[in-house]
Amino acid sequence: xxYATALRCRECQREYPLEPIHVCEFCFGPLEVAYDYDAxxxxxxxxxxxxxxxxxxxxxQLLPVDAEYRIDLQAGFTPLLRADNLARKLGLRELYLKNxxxxxxxxxxxxxxxxxxxxxxxxxxxxxxxASTGNLANSVAAHAAKAEMESYVxxxxxxxxxxxxxxxxxxxxxxxxxxxxxxxxxxxxELGDKYKxxxxxxxxxxxxxxxxxxxGFEVAEQLGWRTPDHCVVPVASGSxxxxxxxxxxxxxxxxxxxxxHTRMSVAQAEGCAPVVTAFREHSFNFRPVKPKTIAKSLAIxxxxxxxxxxxxxxxxxxxATAVTxxxxxxxxxxLAETEGIFAETAGGTTVAALxxxxxxxxxxxxxxxxxFITGAGLKTQEAVADxxxxxxxxxxxxxxxxxxxLERRRDAPAYGAVAEAAG
Numbered sequence: 001x002x003y004a005t006a007l008r009c010r011e012c013q014r015e016y017p018l019e020p021i022h023v024c025e026f027c028f029g030p031l032e033v034a035y036d037y038d039a040x041x042x043x044x045x046x047x048x049x050x051x052x053x054x055x056x057x058x059x060x061q062l063l064p065v066d067a068e069y070r071i072d073l074q075a076g077f078t079p080l081l082r083a084d085n086l087a088r089k090l091g092l093r094e095l096y097l098k099n100x101x102x103x104x105x106x107x108x109x110x111x112x113x114x115x116x117x118x119x120x121x122x123x124x125x126x127x128x129x130x131a132s133t134g135n136l137a138n139s140v141a142a143h144a145a146k147a148e149m150e151s152y153v154x155x156x157x158x159x160x161x162x163x164x165x166x167x168x169x170x171x172x173x174x175x176x177x178x179x180x181x182x183x184x185x186x187x188x189x190e191l192g193d194k195y196k197x198x199x200x201x202x203x204x205x206x207x208x209x210x211x212x213x214x215x216g217f218e219v220a221e222q223l224g225w226r227t228p229d230h231c232v233v234p235v236a237s238g239s240x241x242x243x244x245x246x247x248x249x250x251x252x253x254x255x256x257x258x259x260x261h262t263r264m265s266v267a268q269a270e271g272c273a274p275v276v277t278a279f280r281e282h283s284f285n286f287r288p289v290k291p292k293t294i295a296k297s298l299a300i301x302x303x304x305x306x307x308x309x310x311x312x313x314x315x316x317x318x319x320a321t322a323v324t325x326x327x328x329x330x331x332x333x334x335l336a337e338t339e340g341i342f343a344e345t346a347g348g349t350t351v352a353a354l355x356x357x358x359x360x361x362x363x364x365x366x367x368x369x370x371x372f373i374t375g376a377g378l379k380t381q382e383a384v385a386d387x388x389x390x391x392x393x394x395x396x397x398x399x400x401x402x403x404x405x406l407e408r409r410r411d412a413p414a415y416g417a418v419a420e421a422a423g
Contacts, residue, residue, distance in 0.1 A: 003040050004064035007031040007206050018064065020198065022205040029205045034065045041254045042305040046225060053077075056111055056214040056268055062250055063115060063214075064207055069122040071147045075103050075110035076214050080370070085338040086351070090358050090414075095230070095398040096370045098219055102342055104164065105374035106134035107297075108240065112211030113200055117143040120198035126150060127197040131188035133236070133297045134163030135183045135375050140200055141170035154184050160296060162379040172299050180291055182302050201237075205304075212240045216247020220257050227262045229367035230318075232354050233285075234374055235266045235275050236298045236345045238305030242312050244372070264312055266320035267353030267360065269293035269345075273322035275306050275313075280320070284310045294325045295345040296384050297375060319362035323352035326351065329387050331355070332377060344378035350374075360418070369396070399409045 006015040008156060011029030022031055030159050044061050052058030053249070056076030060067065079099045087095035100108040113136065117128055128144040129152040130136050137153035142333045144151035151172035156179060167174055185201075192199045200208045220227050227248050233241045245264055251257045268276045271293030278286035286306045291299035303309070313320060316335045322330070332348035334355075343351075350371050377384070394400040 001044075001061075002064070002066050003035050003061055005036050006031050006034045008034040009422060015299035018349040020120070020125075020203045022203055023305060028406075033206050033210055035062065035064075037250070037253045044256065046221075046256055047222065051162040053198035056114060056211065056218075059217045062217070062254070064210055065115060065118040065119060065123060069118050069119065071143045072117055073104040073113060073142065073146055075211075078102050079221060080409050081341075083218040083339050083371075088212060089334065090355055091345055091365055092358060092363070092369060093366050094368045096368075097225075097339060097341065098215060098221075098372045099341060099372055100215070100372070100374050101341060101347070104251055105135070105421075106379060107139065107214070107344075108215065108372075109135040109139040109375075110143075111214050112136075112208040113139040113143050114241075115211040116198070116200035116204040116208035117149075120200070120204055121147060121149070123198070125196070125198035126196075127152065129153065129188070129195075129197040129199045129411045130201055131181065131185040131199070132201075133299055134159050134166070134379065135297055135343040136201065137172075137174070138163060138170075138379075141167045141174075144172065145170040146324070154188050154238065156180055156184055156296075158339075160380050166379060169345075181300050182279075182288070184204055199281070209239050209243055212243035212290065213250065215240070215372065216244040219244075220248060220251050223368075224252075225257050227257060227260050228370045229261065230263045230265065230363050230369040231266045232267055232350055232357065232369065232371045234267050234295075234350045234372065235309055236300040236303065236346075238275060238303045238307075238309035238370075240374070241309045242305055245312055245316065247409065262316060263318045263367075264316045265353075265357055266309065266313060267350045268320070268322045269295040269349055270296055270322040270324050271295075271303055271326060272299045272300060273314055274303060275309050276320040276322040277309055277329045278306070279313055284314075286310065293328075294380075295328055295349050296380075297344060297346045298349060315369055319357055319360070321353045321356040321360070322363075323349055323356060327352040327355075329384055333375070333382055333387065336377070341373060343373045344375040344377050344380040345383050347373040372387055 009024035272291035329350035
């Protein structure tokens, strides 16, 4: 049974049928999916969800897709890991990492694409398309392949090699555009008016956005049906940030959790931080910027949901911070060295921002905090390739190993300091 009832304008509240549209004809506000929460409340339970599949489809009653049209790569229900090693480094008592690196195409984008792609099938589309900074392109290409749909994925031409390969392997129509993401997105908006394609983040955007809220569902369930005190989320378009919180509020509406006291905080790169800049200026009006950062998955200078992200920051009492490229690299290394997770640059941004927020007092040491790690590190190897240790090259003998090991230790700064202290 489908409990989605309409598309509703986030500004004027006018309702539209469940169609492949994304903008209100009256006020040009964005549309989002509306549900019959009373009916869901009658039919849903924690026990039924817990018996469901180990994927985002366990929350089917809160998703706008009929079961027969699902494109199912088993996205979602990723681990929520208690990060005690990183917590000690940062001075936190209870820190968790929501590890979306382990999704089918190694990023959280499999969540919104699973929903948008499935709904596109339900509408009868045969071509799936997107404008992407990389991760979305990977996911659209994979889901289209699974569904035997044609796909067109448009990316900036300077994208990381791992993300280009991560799309090309599925044999989509892969188009590299000279320009940044905002240029790509503008082109795709024009193409969407000309071609009868399902652009997951344009004409399918209301359905696409619903996939990200499953992160909120999962975190609450994995914490024992409660929400955390604080969430730190990397922000590009702002949709992920707002939809995680929507997930919390929907669980409350249908009676699965109690009161929500979660503060939501934003992590951005200094080279593309329109939301953080507006937050610091105490404004809901952000100024678009031209991105310049190694965190290319966050390099959206004109975020579609920037205004709503700023509103949610204010409403939840959250904070926002931006970090340098050097800090992003340090964050990637710190996460790997403490918790064994190799995340992409967006994950390094989150960890570096987490450190800032703790040092600034924006996160209290006793708050139950969840940091969202949204993509895997092999997608952005270039960022850290020159910042990690090289192999110890030896002959196949014990003598060669011990000689080179001693040389390596003597060259290490820590060894020199110890030797000097020993006199």
